[in-house]
Amino acid sequence: MSRATIRVALPAHLRTLARLDHGDVMVEVEGRVTQRSVLDALEARYPMLCGTIRDHATQERRPFVRFFACEQDLSHESPDAPLPEAVASGKEPFFVIGAIAGG
DSSP states (O other): OOEEEEEEEOOHHHHHHTTOOSSOEEEEEESSOBHHHHHHHHHHHOGGGTTTSBOTTTOOBOTTEEEEETTEEOTTSOTTSBOOHHHHTTSSOEEEEEOOOOO
16 A cells, blocks of 8 residues: 655644644655545644544534645545645645635
């Protein structure tokens, strides 16, 4: 089975929660590189992030969280769809971004 090192860019409040100073987080993913596999690896390495990006029970993306990679919004893609090759190869990061709502 293949293994990939994925760069994940987190918003400042999640970096603080995970006790990270700055920069991208590197996670190891076994097998296919998908949103689900990246988030599983991220939560395994930083358990304090469990429930902040995905709902505890349903594992669905939280409403005010968005996923981007290679200048594409992947927020509404299947969590099991393969991420772009540039992310899988570590050339580009997988972005977790907090969305802003207001009126």
